[in-house]
Amino acid sequence: SVWVKRSEHGSTTNNYLIEGYVNDSFRDAFSIYQDRLTCGSSTLAILRDLAAWYHLVISVDTTQASSALRTRVWINGQQDAIGGPLGSIWAQNYESSINGPYHHNIGRSSYGGGVAYHNGYMAEMYLIDGQALLPTSFGKSDVNTGQWVPKKYTGTYGINGFYLNFGDTSNLTATTLGKDSSGNNNNFTPVNFRLSQSNVYWSRYFTYGN
Numbered sequence: 001s002v003w004v005k006r007s008e009h010g011s012t013t014n015n016y017l018i019e020g021y022v023n024d025s026f027r028d029a030f031s032i033y034q035d036r037l038t039c040g041s042s043t044l045a046i047l048r049d050l051a052a053w054y055h056l057v058i059s060v061d062t063t064q065a066s067s068a069l070r071t072r073v074w075i076n077g078q079q080d081a082i083g084g085p086l087g088s089i090w091a092q093n094y095e096s097s098i099n100g101p102y103h104h105n106i107g108r109s110s111y112g113g114g115v116a117y118h119n120g121y122m123a124e125m126y127l128i129d130g131q132a133l134l135p136t137s138f139g140k141s142d143v144n145t146g147q148w149v150p151k152k153y154t155g156t157y158g159i160n161g162f163y164l165n166f167g168d169t170s171n172l173t174a175t176t177l178g179k180d181s182s183g184n185n186n187n188f189t190p191v192n193f194r195l196s197q198s199n200v201y202w203s204r205y206f207t208y209g210n
Contacts, residue, residue: 001057001128001138003150005121005152013110015118017056018096018127020097021110028096029109030058030125031118037080040090042174045080051125055139055148060152061132062094069096076148082114098130100158106188124150126164143183162186 004019019029028040036042041056047054057074067089073080082089090096103110106125107118126138133155142150149199156164164183171175174187 001055001153002084002125003053003055003123003132003143004032005053005123006032006047006050007120013040014116015120016105016109016116017105017118017122017135018098018125019105019109019111021103021105024099024111028098029111030056030098031109037073037075039073039082041082042056043073043075043082045078047075053121055135055150057133057135057138057177059078059132059134060090060096062090062092065092067092072190077135077139077141086197089104092167099127104188108191122166124163126153126163127157127161128155128162131155136183155202157182157184159184160186162188164188 004017006015008015014029014031014033016022016031019027019153021027023082030037030039032038033042034068035048037045037047051104055076059072060070062070062203070090070092071082072083082188098104107122108114109116124138126173138151138153139148141147142149153163161182162184164178165181166177167177168176172190172193177193178190180186182190
C-alpha cells in the first residue's frame with residue numbers, strides 16, 4: 001500500500017515504486033510505465049493527473065488457482081482490471097523476489113546498472129508480509145466528501161513487513177527518514193539523498209527470519 005503523486009506522464013521509462021532484485025534475470029518490481037501501474041502485468045487505469053494523489057494497493061497471493069486472484073490492484077479504493085501488453089500474471093505458487101531474502105529498492109531499479117528512478121512523491125508505504133489485504137485496511141471514504149483518504153493501519157506486519165511514513169526529516173539516515181515505524185526495524189537506507197533532489201531511492205536487503 002502506498003500513496004503516490006506523479007511528476008510526469010507518458011514516460012517510456014519505468015517509474016519504480018519497489019523492486020526486489022537478485023540479478024537482471026531474476027527481479028520483480030511494481031512501477032508506473034506509460035501512465036499505467038505494472039505489477040506482473042499492467043493495469044488498465046491511466047494515472048495521468050499530476051495534481052492528484054493516488055492510493056495504490058497491490059495484493060498478491062500466488063497460491064490461488066485462479067490467475068485473477070493472484071494479483072489484485074485497487075486505485076483509490078476501486079479495484080482495477082489487470083491486462084495490457086506488459087508481462088503476464090504470475091504463475092501459481094510463483095515466489096516473487098519482492099518480500100524475499102533479496103536486495104530491495106524503493107524509488108529505483110538495480111536493473112542494468114540502476115538508471116531508472118521514480119519521478120514523483122510517495123507517502124505512507126506499507127509492506128505486509130504473509131497477508132493479502134484489501135484497501136480498507138489502509139484507507140476509507142470520507143463521510144462528507146466521498147473522497148478516498150488514508151486511515152491508520154492497525155493490523156500485524158509479518159517478519160519482513162514495514163511501514164515507512166518518511167516523517168523524520170531530522171537526518172537522512174536509515175533510522176530517521178528511512179525508519180520503519182512498524183516495530184520490525186526493517187529500516188531503509190536513503191541513498192544519494194537530499195530532500196529537494198531527484199534520482200534518490202531507499203535500499204534494504206531482506207533476509208528470512210529478519
